[in-house]
Amino acid sequence: MKIVEARVIVTCPGRNLITLKIVTDSGVYGIGDATLNGREMAVVAYLEEHVLPALIGRDAQRIEDIWQYLYRGAYWRRGPVTMTAIAAVDVALWDIKAKAANMPLYQLLGGKSRERVMVYGHATGKDIEGCLAEVARHVELGYKAVRVQCGIPGIATTYGVAKRSGERYEPADSDLPAEHVWDTAKYLNYVPKLFAAVRERFGDDLHILHDVHHRLTPIEAGRLGKAVEPFNLFWLEDCTPAENQEAFRLIRQHTTTPLAVGEVFNSIHDCRELIQEQLIDYIRATLVHAGGITHVRRIADFAALYQVRTGFHGATDLSPVTMGAALHFDTWVPNFGIQEHMPHDPLTDEVFPHAYRFEDGHFTPGETPGHGVDIDEELAAKYPYKRASLPVNRLEDGTLWHW
Numbered sequence: 289m290k291i292v293e294a295r296v297i298v299t300c301p302g303r304n305l306i307t308l309k310i311v312t313d314s315g316v317y318g319i320g321d322a323t324l325n326g327r328e329m330a331v332v333a334y335l336e337e338h339v340l341p342a343l344i345g346r347d348a349q350r351i352e353d354i355w356q357y358l359y360r361g362a363y364w365r366r367g368p369v370t371m372t373a374i375a376a377v378d379v380a381l382w383d384i385k386a387k388a389a390n391m392p393l394y395q396l397l398g399g400k401s402r403e404r405v406m407v408y409g410h411a412t413g414k415d416i417e418g419c420l421a422e423v424a425r426h427v428e429l430g431y432k433a434v435r436v437q438c439g440i441p442g443i444a445t446t447y448g449v450a451k452r453s454g455e456r457y458e459p460a461d462s463d464l465p466a467e468h469v470w471d472t473a474k475y476l477n478y479v480p481k482l483f484a485a486v487r488e489r490f491g492d493d494l495h496i497l498h499d500v501h502h503r504l505t506p507i508e509a510g511r512l513g514k515a516v517e518p519f520n521l522f523w524l525e526d527c528t529p530a531e532n533q534e535a536f537r538l539i540r541q542h543t544t545t546p547l548a549v550g551e552v553f554n555s556i557h558d559c560r561e562l563i564q565e566q567l568i569d570y571i572r573a574t575l576v577h578a579g580g581i582t583h584v585r586r587i588a589d590f591a592a593l594y595q596v597r598t599g600f601h602g603a604t605d606l607s608p609v610t611m612g613a614a615l616h617f618d619t620w621v622p623n624f625g626i627q628e629h630m631p632h633d634p635l636t637d638e639v640f641p642h643a644y645r646f647e648d649g650h651f652t653p654g655e656t657p658g659h660g661v662d663i664d665e666e667l668a669a670k671y672p673y674k675r676a677s678l679p680v681n682r683l684e685d686g687t688l689w690h691w
């Protein structure tokens with residue numbers, strides 16, 4: 289089954305999304321997501337200039353060999369641009385293999401380990417009351433797990449909080465990076481009150497999650513984890529930047545709050561100590577940014593040895609193609625924890641028809657052969673790329689901080 293065509297489709301149906309389409313001489317084609325939020329065109333250039341010409345004529349069935357060819361063959365290994373480009377190829381090839389086998393992808397991976405995939409939704413509010421109203425809406429919709437984020441008094445903008453209540457949160461919201469302001473002391477004083485209010489209003493059964501988005505130092509993260517133990521969080525995410533994996537030893541010494549890390553990781557080497565030393569509980573590295581199914585399967589298998597479970601990134605900058613492929617992976621992977629879910633804009637869903645379905649706080653990937661997600665190219669062409677940047681963060685004195 290030879291690859292005869294490989295091309296990149298750039299579209300912006302509400303937000304920028306990059307898709308790779310690989311066509312074989314048998315007529316079977318596959319698609320992969322290549323979206324790297326705020327750096328989209330770097331991956332487009334990498335694919336078009338360096339990867340796609342080398343794919344033409346190769347056997348689409350040789351997924352592992354193509355993965356190794358693109359990884360080792362680049363010489364410049366790893367990094368988000370390289371690993372996102374490899375992921376797009378890999379997911380498209382798994383899509384082709386499963387379609388050719390006439391199987392939904394989860395069957396090819398090893399079959400179902402569960403009937404359905406629990407997801408968490410995002411409740412965001414300008415203040416605690418606003419967030420509680422959003423939690424109530426999610427509970428009404430059937431969610432069993434909700435990530436809670438709210439505005440912090442005295443800080444003009446806070447990560448994860450939509451501009452207007454009830455609106456979708458999209459951080460890449462301006463041509464050039466918007467400048468946000470951060471104050472750790474105000475955040476640490478306030479955020480435990482949010483968890484207390486959620487527990488009081490919704491009881492003990494609802495799973496609650498929170499994303500610190502890399503803003504604390506290790507000792508501050510330890511202090512927060514310890515302070516919020518009574519509220520029994522499902523996880524505390526990205527409590528400190530994780531380039532320094534050792535930092536998590538300090539946090540672990542201070543708290544039993546479960547920790548999730550890894551949405552910015554692109555390789556098993558980014559999380560090797562975190563997993564091996566059992567410094568985290570959930571690994572968030574996912575298909576699109578970490579080399580596709582071929583590589584993330586290695587991360588998940590390695591994590592399973594240490595009872596670390598998956599909790600894949602699933603923000604709206606990960607296209608429906610990643611969502612579909614991730615749901616097949618989640619259905620198979622033995623050490624599944626939870627899957628993030630942020631609904632896409634209805635227009636995005638129209639451009640990417642898909643087989644996955646939400647019901648009662650869970651998703652099922654569908655039975656369509658492949659990963660079950662397609663692209664309507666005619667519709668996609670109506671929405672051209674529009675540059676959009678993620679914000680930057682500064683402390684009140686102007687020091688550049690982690691966003």
Ligand SMILES: O=C(O)C(=O)C[C@H](O)[C@H](O)CO
Pocket residue numbers: 325459499501551601602603605628678
């Ligand atoms: O969904 C999350 O947990 C995020 O942290 C979302 C990120 O800010 C987003 O994917 C950045 O592109």
Ligand SMILES: [Mg+2]
Pocket residue numbers: 499501525526551
């Ligand atoms: Mg996050």
